[in-house]
Amino acid sequence: MKTQFFAEMFCxxxxxxxxxxxxxxxxxxxxxxxxxxxVVAIKVYTKEVLAVGSEAKEMLGKVPGSIQAIRPMREGVIANYEVTEDMLRYFIQRAIRTVPWYKRLLRPRVLIAVPSGITEVEHRAVTDSAKHAGAGEAVLVEEPFAAAVGVGLPVAEAAGSMIVDIGGGTTEVAVISLSGIVSAKSVRVGGDTLDQAIMQHLKKAYSLQIGENSAEQIKIHLGSAYPMRDDESMDVKGFDMMARVPKTVRITAGEVRMALQGPISMILEAVRATLDTCPPELAADLIDRGIMLAGGGAKLVGLDKLLTDETGLPVFVSEEPLNAVVNGTGEMLKKIHSWSIVTE
Ligand SMILES: Nc1ncnc2c1ncn2[C@@H]1O[C@H](COP(=O)(O)OP(=O)(O)OP(=O)(O)O)[C@@H](O)[C@H]1O
Ligand SMILES: [Mg+2]
Structure with a gap:
């Protein structure tokens, strides 16, 4: 009890x-x-961290041989442990600087949202990384649950709420009732897969090679899941792999939509699979309550319309889709009085 009090006050x-x-x-x-x-930029030989975040993202695909810009998380899990730890350390230290001095007397308690489909080993890897990065206590919460709390779904009610969180690396679908996940599906398909599909299309159709950042920009400015903006077009600059020179190509939203169809159908399949395994009583609740979309992928033009067509359910896009999960962790931090109630 005493320890609890000190932790509340001084960390x-x-x-x-x-x-x-x-x-x-x-x-x-x-x-x-x-x-x-x-994203983290490091010196290749010394492993010294040069930049973290936006500054490092700018460097992706543009660095000289002696510097590497790395995305340490892929498909929702840690692909590079050392760099993930560097990144966590940087973020935790910056976060700590924002609290009053007396809250820095003990090491911080950290609640981390992770994909629902990760293995025990991956679980352990995230908690270990957080502890090495300076956390006193690290507990994990499943991302779709945090997202549902973050967008204000009534998770505690004895009724089904459905959340679809489409991130960069994973899509998490879950039906929640009585503060627990009743039915869920996590697939390693997300915004990155959509970017890759655009890169593939340009390679195949125009032998044009582009980087990840450019593909993401095309997806954001021209991408869609439903024929709503097919006539729009934009110029794309890249490298002509045949002529071996830089080249500009004009592409249409229609062709980008076609290129995105493959990965989008995998997202739809995950939604269907979750509905299939959902108990009928809770599935019935969804007819009125519908599906809530969160994560950056929720912003893809026409995705809500496509999901409505495919499921017959009302679909909503949360107000701040990119902040859903972190807002959920924030909401949970308020209520976590005993950290032991959250299992590692
Ligand atoms: N307007 C938009 N249209 C389509 N996609 C978008 C848009 N804005 C952001 N995105 C995409 O959303 C993704 C990032 O979303 P988010 O921040 O929720 O992912 P994440 O939480 O980092 O990933 P994960 O949950 O898979 O670990 C990126 O792939 C980004 O390109
Ligand atoms: Mg996410």
Missing amino acids: AHIGIDLGTANCLVFVRDQGVVLNEPS
């Missing part, structure tokens, strides 16, 4: 959405204090 409480694309940090009593791309 910072931090919620982290450790995303494949973006890392967001919430500090209790303050709100979101950090929102940066999950």
Whole structure:
């Protein structure tokens, strides 16, 4: 009890959405204090960290041989442990600087949102990384649950709520009732897969090679899941692999939509699979309550319309889809009085 009191008083409480694309940090009593791309630039030989976040993302695909810009998280899990730890350390230290001095007397308690489909080993890897990065206590919460709390779904009610969180690396679908996940599916398909599909299309159709950042820009400015903007077009600059010179190509939204169809059908399949395994009583609730979309992928033009067509359910896009998970961790930090109730 005493330990609990000291921890409440003298340590910072931090919620982290450790995303494949973006890392967001919430500090209790303050709100979101950090929102940066999950990218780290390091010196190849010394492993010294040169930049973290937006500054490092700018460097992706543009660095000289002696520097490497790395995305340490892929498909929702840690692909590079050392660099993930560097990134977590940087974020935790920056978050701690925002709290009063007396809240730095003990090492911070950190609540981290992770994909629901990760293995025991991956679980352990995230908690270990957080502890090495300076956390006193690190507990994990499943991303779709945090997202549902973050967008304000009534998770505690004895009724089904459905959340679809489309991130950079994973899509998490879950039906929640009585504060627990009843039916869920996590697939390693997300915004990155859509970017890759655009890169593949340009390679095949125009032998044009482009980088990840350019593909993401095309997806954001021209991408869609439903024929709503097919006539729009934009110029894309890249490298002509046949002529071996830089080249500009004009592409249409229609062709980008076609290129995205493959990965989008995998997202639809995950939604269907979750509905299939959902108990009928809860499935019935969804007819009125519908499906809530969160994560950056929720912003893809026409995705809500396509999902409505495919499922017959009402579909809503949350107000701040990119902040859903971190807001959920923030909300949970308020209520976690006994940390033992959250299992590692
Ligand atoms: N307007 C938009 N249209 C389509 N996609 C978008 C848009 N804005 C952002 N995105 C995509 O959303 C993704 C990032 O979303 P988010 O920050 O929720 O992912 P994450 O939480 O880092 O990843 P994960 O949950 O898979 O670990 C990126 O792939 C980005 O390109
Ligand atoms: Mg996410």
